Amino acid sequence: MGLENIVGIANSALGAQSQRITLIAQNLANADSMNSPSGGPYQRQLPVFEPAQVGDDPSAVGVKLASVVTDQSPPREIYEPSSPFADPSGMVAEPAVNPVYEMVDMMQAARSYQANLSVVQTANSAALKTIDLLK
Amino acid sequence: MSISLPSIGLQDLAPITPQATPGAAPASGFAQIVEQVSDTLKQADQMAAGYAQGKVGLTDAVLASEKADTTFQMTMAIRNRVLSAYQEIENLQV
Numbered sequence: 001m002g003l004e005n006i007v008g009i010a011n012s013a014l015g016a017q018s019q020r021i022t023l024i025a026q027n028l029a030n031a032d033s034m035n036s037p038s039g040g041p042y043q044r045q046l047p048v049f050e051p052a053q054v055g056d057d058p059s060a061v062g063v064k065l066a067s068v069v070t071d072q073s074p075p076r077e078i079y080e081p082s083s084p085f086a087d088p089s090g091m092v093a094e095p096a097v098n099p100v101y102e103m104v105d106m107m108q109a110a111r112s113y114q115a116n117l118s119v120v121q122t123a124n125s126a127a128l129k130t131i132d133l134l135k
Numbered sequence: 136m137s138i139s140l141p142s143i144g145l146q147d148l149a150p151i152t153p154q155a156t157p158g159a160a161p162a163s164g165f166a167q168i169v170e171q172v173s174d175t176l177k178q179a180d181q182m183a184a185g186y187a188q189g190k191v192g193l194t195d196a197v198l199a200s201e202k203a204d205t206t207f208q209m210t211m212a213i214r215n216r217v218l219s220a221y222q223e224i225e226n227l228q229v
Contacts, residue, residue: 007198014194120198127205134212 006123008054012062013116019065020047020109024102031097034085042095044071071096165217172203172210179203 023045033042045068052064073096081090182199185191 004202007202011194011198015192018192018194120201124201124205128208131205131209131212134209134216 003123003127005054005057005060007120009060009062010116010119010123012052012054012064014113014120016047016049016063016065017109017113017116020049021106021113023047023068024106024109027097028099028102031095031099031102033095034083034092041075041093042097044073044095044097045069046071165213168210168213172206175203175206 027044030036030042036042048066048069049063050066051061054060054062075093075096077091078094079090080086080092083092086092179196179199179202182191182196186193186196
C-alpha cells in the first residue's frame with residue numbers, strides 16, 4: 001500500500017514538526033522566566049528526532065520525537081541590582097534563550113511542515129488521478 | 136465540565152452498511168467494499184469529533200478525512216463502472 005505509507009510517513013513528520021514548534025513557543029514564552037521549578041533561570045528545551053516505523057510495514061520509516069534535551073549553555077549574567085533575583089553583587093541570571101535563534105528555528109520548522117504537507121498533497125492527487133483511470 | 140457532542144455523521148444521514156440478517160451469508164464483492172468504505176467514513180467522522188473534543192490531533196483528523204474521501208471516490212468510480220457495464224448489457228439488442 002504505497003500511497004498509504006507516504007501519507008503515514010508525512011503525517012509522522014507533521015506531528016514531529018508541530019512538537020518542535022511547541023518547544024520553540026515554550027522557549028520564546030519563557031525567555032524572561034528567571035525562576036524555574038528546578039531553580040535558576042529557565043533552560044532552553046531542544047527536540048531530538050529519530051527515525052521510527054509507521055504502522056505495520058517495516059519499510060515505512062517516519063520520524064518521531066525521541067526526547068527533549070535541555071540546553072546546558074550557561075545563563076546570561078546581567079547587572080540589574082533592582083531585580084528580586086539579583087545576587088549580592090547585583091547580577092541576575094537570565095535564560096540563555098536567543099529569540100533570533102528561536103525565530104530562525106521556527107521558520108525552519110514551518111518550512112519542513114509545509115514540505116511534508118506538499119508530500120501529502122502529491123500522494124493524494126496521485127491517488128485521485130489513478131482512480132480517474134476508472135472513469 | 137464535559138460536553139457531549141451530538142453525532143451528525145454521514146452514517147446517520149445515509150445508513151449504507153447492510154444490516155446483518157440472521158442466517159445471511161457474509162457480504163461479498165461490492166457489498167464488502169461498501170462496508171469497508173462505510174467504516175472508513177465512520178472513522179473519519181469519529182476523528183473529527185475527537186478533534187472537536189481535543190482528543191485527536193489536527194493532522195490526524197484531516198488525514199483521516201482525506202483518506203475517507205479518496206476511498207469514497209474509489210467506490211464511486213467502481214460503482215459507476217459496474218453500473219455502466221450493466222446498462223450496456225441491458226441495452227443489448229436481441
